[in-house]
Amino acid sequence: MASNPDTITATEPALKLTPPDPVPTVTAEKAVGLVPVDEGTKSKLEERADYAVQQLLERDANSPEFGKVVDAITNMGAKEIRDAAGQSNRFLDRPVRAMDQETGVGNDLAQLRRVVEDLDPGKKGNLTAPQKLFGIIPFGSKMRNYFDSYKSSQTHIASILKSLASGKDELLMDNASIDTERANLWSAMGKLEQMIQLSKMLDRKLEDKANELDATDPAKAKAIRESALFYARQRTQDLLTQMAVTVQGYLALDLVKKNNVELIKGVDRASTTTVAALRTAVTVAQAMTNQKLVLEQITQLNTTTASIIDSTGKLLRSNTARIHEQAASSAIPLETLQRAFQNIYETMDAIDTFKLKALDSMKTTVNTLSTEVEKSRGYIARAEGAAQNRVGSSPETFKLEAL
Known part of the structure; x- marks a missing residue:
């Protein structure tokens, strides 16, 4: 105690x-x-x-x-x-x-x-x-x-x-x-x-x-x-x-x-x-x-x-495949090229045919124009003489005047 x-x-x-x-x-x-x-x-x-x-x-x-x-x-x-x-x-x-x-x-x-x-x-x-x-x-x-x-x-x-x-x-x-x-x-x-x-x-x-x-x-x-x-x-x-x-x-x-x-x-x-x-x-x-x-x-x-990455991967895969397909194929379809060349060839043939046909037409045109030019020479001479007579500058000018 x-x-x-x-x-x-x-x-x-x-x-x-x-x-x-x-x-x-x-x-x-x-x-x-x-x-x-x-x-x-x-x-x-x-x-x-x-x-x-x-x-x-x-x-x-x-x-x-x-x-x-x-x-x-x-x-x-x-x-x-x-x-x-x-x-x-x-x-x-x-x-x-x-x-x-x-x-x-x-x-x-x-x-x-x-x-x-x-x-x-x-x-x-x-x-x-x-x-x-x-x-x-x-x-x-x-x-x-x-x-x-x-x-x-x-x-x-x-x-x-x-x-x-x-x-x-x-x-x-x-x-x-x-x-x-x-x-x-x-x-x-x-x-x-x-x-x-x-x-x-x-x-x-x-x-x-x-x-x-x-x-x-x-x-x-x-x-x-x-x-x-x-x-x-x-x-x-x-x-x-x-x-x-x-x-x-x-x-x-x-x-x-x-x-x-x-x-x-x-x-x-x-x-x-x-x-x-x-x-x-x-x-x-x-x-x-x-x-x-x-x-x-x-x-x-x-x-x-993850969803974005997955979507991006899918899009990349799709685009890559399309790009490689595009690269493997020609830029212009072969049929289109063939049609284009065919049109060119046809156009050139049409031009050649046109030229051949135009030769005869051009010859006829030249002859006709030559004939017409010859005809027009007499008319041109008369017209020129009349013009000179009106002017009166030449002593040989023919005049009918009062005496």
Whole structure:
């Protein structure tokens, strides 16, 4: 019981809250010796026990002085019992917020868990699938609705985290108070242990003296057994019972502190790991959704590219075949060339025939033109003479004029 209370905060595996064991039942017999008493104190207690026994032996069993010593034995440890009981009562009267399931830290943790579970993207199905009204009409986007709900929950999460921080402060203050109360209980148990040691010493010494007086003073021996020894043993039982109750309270305080420590760790993890995990899940969901959209676009683009390449290949194959067919064949069909040359030949033959026929016609034309030219010469001469006579420039001009 003298161990350092801070040892209860041993390191636990990550994200694991370990509840402490229930408070064990402490019997009166086991409560003895739990709090050590130094040898110097034991010597002083031994002296007090010897003094009390000596006072009983020196007084008449029927005297008031004997009764006063018996009363002192009867009331032995009464103050220590009251002090220890008072410490236990204060412990029972204090509110134990660490174990509260309706308000405080426990309720805040439950609320945070519900919010995190509601926002778990893994429970929302395929966020990229189109949302449909009545399963038929396209209506909105699952992804947009999910992120809208996440944004709207941020205020609630912040409020829960603030309440958890306040609850954590209360738990820390509870543990500080528990440490003070445990120190007080430890002091009370130390005093109870001293009184238990004293009562046992009295029990042993009174019994030994009574046995010795059986031979010399049986009446005194009987009085010691019926009064002093009886009340000494009765007081020992009361002291042991109170010690057991006080030890139980001390262990219960240790249990409450352990619970508080576990809840404080839970609050820290909820405020950091849980919220960070939620944000990571949301970020991953968003990233995976974007990646899926990009992947779909890439797949569609690859499909389109493959289709273009396939169409290009088909067109190239078709055109290449046609080009090679065209290259293998002549530029102008043979029949057309033959007809063209035949037309040329026929045209040349027609020209030759025309020339032959034109020779006779041209000869006739030349002869006719020559005859006509000869005929026209007389007419031309007369016309020329008449013209010269009109001009009168020549002395030989023939004129018919008046004399």
